[in-house]
Amino acid sequence: MRFIWHYLKKYKKLGIINVISVFGFALVELGIPTIVALMIDNGVMNNDAGYIYKMGAVMITISIIGVCGTILLGYCCAKISTCITRDIRNDIFEKVQSFTAYEFNRFGVSSMITRTANDAYQIQIFVNVLLRTALMTPVMFVASAFMTAKASIPLSMVILATIPIIILGVVYVAKKSKPLSTNQQNSLDSLNRISRENISGIRVIRAFHNDAHEQDRFEATNEQFTGYSKKLFKLMSLTSPIFFLLMNLAVLAIFWVAAILIEQGSLPVGQLVAFMDYLFHAMFSVMLFCTVFMQYPRAEVSAKRIEEVLNTKPLVENPKNGVKEGNHEGTLEFDHVTFVYPDGEEAILKDISFRAKKGETIAFIGSTGSGKSTLVNLIPRFYDVSEGHIYIDGVDLRDYDLQALRSKLGIIPQKAVLFSGTIEDNIRFGKEHASEEEIVEAAKIAQGYDFIMDKEQQFKEEITEGATNVSGGQKQRLSIARALVRKAEIYIFDDSFSALDFKTDANLRKALKRVTKDSIVMVVAQRIASIMDADQIIVLNEGKMIGHGTHKELLKNCQIYREIALSQFREEELANE
Numbered sequence: 001m002r003f004i005w006h007y008l009k010k011y012k013k014l015g016i017i018n019v020i021s022v023f024g025f026a027l028v029e030l031g032i033p034t035i036v037a038l039m040i041d042n043g044v045m046n047n048d049a050g051y052i053y054k055m056g057a058v059m060i061t062i063s064i065i066g067v068c069g070t071i072l073l074g075y076c077c078a079k080i081s082t083c084i085t086r087d088i089r090n091d092i093f094e095k096v097q098s099f100t101a102y103e104f105n106r107f108g109v110s111s112m113i114t115r116t117a118n119d120a121y122q123i124q125i126f127v128n129v130l131l132r133t134a135l136m137t138p139v140m141f142v143a144s145a146f147m148t149a150k151a152s153i154p155l156s157m158v159i160l161a162t163i164p165i166i167i168l169g170v171v172y173v174a175k176k177s178k179p180l181s182t183n184q185q186n187s188l189d190s191l192n193r194i195s196r197e198n199i200s201g202i203r204v205i206r207a208f209h210n211d212a213h214e215q216d217r218f219e220a221t222n223e224q225f226t227g228y229s230k231k232l233f234k235l236m237s238l239t240s241p242i243f244f245l246l247m248n249l250a251v252l253a254i255f256w257v258a259a260i261l262i263e264q265g266s267l268p269v270g271q272l273v274a275f276m277d278y279l280f281h282a283m284f285s286v287m288l289f290c291t292v293f294m295q296y297p298r299a300e301v302s303a304k305r306i307e308e309v310l311n312t313k314p315l316v317e318n319p320k321n322g323v324k325e326g327n328h329e330g331t332l333e334f335d336h337v338t339f340v341y342p343d344g345e346e347a348i349l350k351d352i353s354f355r356a357k358k359g360e361t362i363a364f365i366g367s368t369g370s371g372k373s374t375l376v377n378l379i380p381r382f383y384d385v386s387e388g389h390i391y392i393d394g395v396d397l398r399d400y401d402l403q404a405l406r407s408k409l410g411i412i413p414q415k416a417v418l419f420s421g422t423i424e425d426n427i428r429f430g431k432e433h434a435s436e437e438e439i440v441e442a443a444k445i446a447q448g449y450d451f452i453m454d455k456e457q458q459f460k461e462e463i464t465e466g467a468t469n470v471s472g473g474q475k476q477r478l479s480i481a482r483a484l485v486r487k488a489e490i491y492i493f494d495d496s497f498s499a500l501d502f503k504t505d506a507n508l509r510k511a512l513k514r515v516t517k518d519s520i521v522m523v524v525a526q527r528i529a530s531i532m533d534a535d536q537i538i539v540l541n542e543g544k545m546i547g548h549g550t551h552k553e554l555l556k557n558c559q560i561y562r563e564i565a566l567s568q569f570r571e572e573e574l575a576n577e
């Protein structure tokens with residue numbers, strides 16, 4: 001409830017209008033039966049047509065006020081509940097932006113989507129019901145209970161007897177529905193995860209003939225989700241008929257007592273009609289309140305799941321008053337860096353030290369799993385070092401404002417990711433206000449210009465979801481162009497040349513040389529040919545630097561580098577270098 005209150009506070013004005021319309025609505029709902037009673041007892045019984053017309057006019061006026069109140073109430077409830085859901089979604093999205101891979105792994109992408117969409121929607125439903133009924137029902141209940149007691153004390157006693165039974169029933173339903181709601185939301189997470197995996201991995205599933213297995217897996221989880229949903233709906237749908245049964249029994253008892261009272265002459269007929277109306281409102285208020293109470297556990301589960309995301313402290317935090325610029329020398333330095341993944345035990349990088357300056361290309365090579373990607377991922381602070389320091393222009397990365405730090409970098413990740421939109425949009429992602437010339441130049445350096453011009457719409461060609469209408473190499477070239485357009489101080493090519501053919505790779509490196517004179521270029525590669533021109537090459541093995549030098553130096557003094565080189569070139573080719 002604290003969570004919902006936190007968001008409700010923002011909409012105070014609408015909340016006040018909501019409360020006023022609730023009171024107006026209650027006044028109208030209870031005013032009509034009073035007028036009907038007066039009409040019957042004073043007008044019909046005394047044959048006074050003038051009195052009936054007068055009361056009829058009052059009734060119409062009150063009804064019009066009632067309609068206006070109801071419309072206003074509906075408007076306020078809808079506006080507040082949808083705005084709150086929008087705010088929650090925005091907050092989740094903003095929070096998720098600050099997450100590192102560790103937090104993503106902790107929640108899972110599918111669960112994060114369910115929390116943003118489905119859990120936020122559960123809150124919307126609850127807030128809507130809460131504003132519409134939770135405020136109205138106590139008002140209606142107290143007022144109609146007062147009116148029923150005023151109309152007839154003996155008849156009111158009959159209703160009083162049914163209330164404890166209703167309360168007990170509601171508490172029982174609320175207790176039962178909470179674990180069911182938790183299980184339902186968790187199985188929805190699993191269902192989304194399997195759907196996601198199946199849709200994105202459809203080609204692999206088909207290639208391995210695993211369609212039937214995946215179908216079974218999906219059906220089992222779907223069955224589980226349906227099971228929990230059915231139980232929950234059953235529980236909810238049973239409450240309504242049982243409640244009406246109770247209400248009808250109470251009505252029966254009331255008529256029985258009323259018949260005796262009328263016969264004794266102590267209850268006028270008009271009072272009975274009004275009483276039945278008050279009773280209906282009182283009971284209906286209780287029922288509506290029960291609905292809020294029964295929906296509360298579901299909303300509570302969703303609120304907890306959302307709060308879990310919002311209260312997560314990311315491993316990497318933006319420092320307050322972070323440094324925006326260093327000494328402008330154009331240097332990058334690793335100083336005795338050791339790194340252990342947050343959920344790991346062993347160090348993946350051990351005591352790494354090197355220095356690079358602008359205009360230089362520094363390359364990293366080593367067997368798979370030796371820590372190359374981990375090393376370059378420390379520069380944009382996807383993770384923080386466990387020991388040691390990394391400096392850019394003499395400033396420790398942890399002291400930089402995160403946005404300022406990342407704006408210095410042009411990253412080309414191992415797996416190229418493109419977004420839906422045009423080719424131009426995707427390149428512009430690197431620099432929002434890039435001119436057309438800059439975009440074309442970036443595409444040319446990335447060796448992407450020719451294939452872009454071959455497309456029907458050229459730079460305006462739409463990239464489909466999942467970038468299925470471009471090849472692996474084309475995707476990679478677009479992601480290189482996206483990084484180049486920002487004219488970064490440090491470029492990080494994380495095995496980005498592997499999807500390119502040898503000729504394109506060579507042309508790209510040649511073109512890069514021209515435009516990266518004032519930048520540091522970091523290249524992670526598997527192919528010696530891609531890095532042999534680098535100013536420094538670092539050879540990694542099980543997280544340790546086992547070689548550091550130029551291609552020629554390493555051929556002479558690093559056994560592992562020589563072995564890698566010999567696996568890709570003949571001895572004579574290396575000798576001719």
Ligand SMILES: Nc1ncnc2c1ncn2[C@@H]1O[C@H](COP(=O)(O)OP(=O)(O)OP(=O)(O)O)[C@@H](O)[C@H]1O
Binds near residue numbers: 341368
């Ligand atoms: N998020 C993570 N949590 C825990 N361990 C990880 C994580 N990411 C990578 N690792 C481990 O860290 C080690 C180094 O991985 P990394 O991706 O840096 O290697 P690499 O040299 O880039 O390999 P490749 O050439 O195959 O890309 C591997 O043993 C890997 O299993």
